[in-house]
Amino acid sequence: MNADIRAIKTAAEQGLATSFAGARGALPGKGAVASLRDDAFKRFETQGLPNRRVEQWKYTDLRALMREAKPLAGLADVRKPADIAAILSGVDASLVTIVNGRYAPEWSDKNAADPGIVLAELFAWLAENLDYKLGEMPGSDDQASLLNTAFMSGGVGLRVMRGATVAKPIHIAHVFSGDAAAAMYPRSVVVVEPGAHVTLVESFSGPDGIDYQVNSALELSIGEGARVDHIKIGYDGNAALRISTLGVTVGAKATYKDFAYTTGGAVVRNQTFARFAGERIDAFIGGASLLKNKQHVDNTLVIAHAAANCDSRELFKTVLDNQSHGVFQGKIIVEPHAQKTNAKMMTRSLLLSDEAEASQKPELEIFADDVVCGHGATAGALDPGLKFYLMSRGIHEKEAETLLIQAFIGEAIEEVAHEGIRDDLNLAALRWLGARA
């Protein structure tokens, strides 16, 4: 599409421009950060909200799905939600709360307890880490990512020290609190130094019935030989619109596991931009989504194999009930010198209703000649033969369906390495199934 004949700004785009003009002076960070914001917004404006004509946003037309820009969320009247602890009920984690896009230390566990980490409010952390270049993560030029850079209100910076093994998972809980819809733009940076081990959970939650908007971004840098498990839990309110961008660079010999579990939100897009920068990386990126009513959930990946001898596996499973729409886009790029890449991508959708829709687009772009790469996609209803087999043994129809759906989604959840988190997610899936029956 030619920028010259771009459509007139939508109400949401106009709202974003007004918001930015009004807020830019007051947003945190001066100097370099302020010019980063200005530059990002300028670049955003040339294209506007991504729409179906932009290949990466083909199935999630933000221009159509985001009708208006909500006012920026403030900190007036925020109340501590009672149920943050319930998000990971079976896990002893260090809680880091981000409320309405800002770090809330008073609602967080004191991180001083673990000598392996240094955690601070994002802009304070950046002031202490001048060598860190914000906004250079993979995916930083994506339209939604640019919006986050323009409006980013805070979040945390976190460094996991070289060789440290962080005993407890770190749970960054993004919470929306308020009675009226607003928009929040949390941004966090996590630097995992070489040889360190950490389990990082990001969760998103907020009340039902309020069409709040979240545009979050996480910059994750994984050092050589480090091990990172990143789990993203989407429990947003049923009217929420959330876009979460993850930009990750992975160093040589690192083990990286990423998992996105989504049951909440009206419109959700998890987009992951990964760059495997060193050799002998072992990576898994996957997810499980259980959707109902008119939920629209999009998991989009762009994975660049930029070094030789790396293994990556992707497995995404989606259960779709009612009129829900599940989207998976996965692009694996194997760069010319990334020989001996071993990449396998699979996406499976289980449709529980005639009106549910699955859009799945796995892609491989291979520029090296000595690689093993494959991808697959399936979509279908519950196998009537399996259901009959279970029922013929006396299992009631709903229970048979529940067992089969649980088995389907459980294969993906099984990939979560942390036992307590895995158990929590399996229980959450069971609760979802229980609410269905």
Added chain:
Amino acid sequence: MAFLEIKNLHVEVEDKKILNGLTLTIEKGQVAAIMGPNGSGKSTLSYVLAGKDNYNVTEGEILLNGESILDMAPDVRAAKGIFLAFQYPVEVPGVATMTFLRTALNAQRKTRGEPEFSTPDFIKLVRDTSAKLGISQEMLRRSVNVGFSGGEKKRNEILQMAILQPSLAVLDETDSGLDIDALKIVAEGVNALRSPERSMIVITHYQRLLDYIVPDVVHVLAKGKVVKTGGKELALELEASGYAQFGGEAA
């Protein structure tokens, strides 16, 4: 009153008529063999008894203990005591065999208004039963039938039957795909379940299985109805003469 009465049963599958006025009576505790050529309707009969979808009964009646089962869902029939050992047991990825057995047993008991099995009692029951059938603890932990050999799948069917203790067991070509050693293990498992309280329908194409599970009565099925009934010697006769006399293809 006979235990199972099938009266003038007509069944269509996708508009194709498969059973054509089948009439059959099974007494309590009786082991009845049903033999017949390919396409005679043997497997259709087993699926209609178990209540599979898309098997359209256009005429006739099936009475179990005098009660019509035609409007019952498969799980209700199972709770009433009907068990089908599948010719091709399906693989159920992600559902552990132990979970499957416990869910099935307790679901049936719940439907019948009986208390659920306690976990220790259930584990003991499965351990004792599976040992007799040469089913290892490792197999019980695996997903149902996933990665099982043909023989293991058939033994797993008999294990389920032994745990669920049906009053009417329908064995659909349980001998197919088994070598002679596997066949003996399966037949021993079935024979151990013979009881005056349990009727069995043993469906087979070949006489061989009936050397090991000796029937009380043999029915010959051809073109969707019973065309001949006799004692166990009828099976040997058929082995010698084939099914051509009933208008079916040669065995």
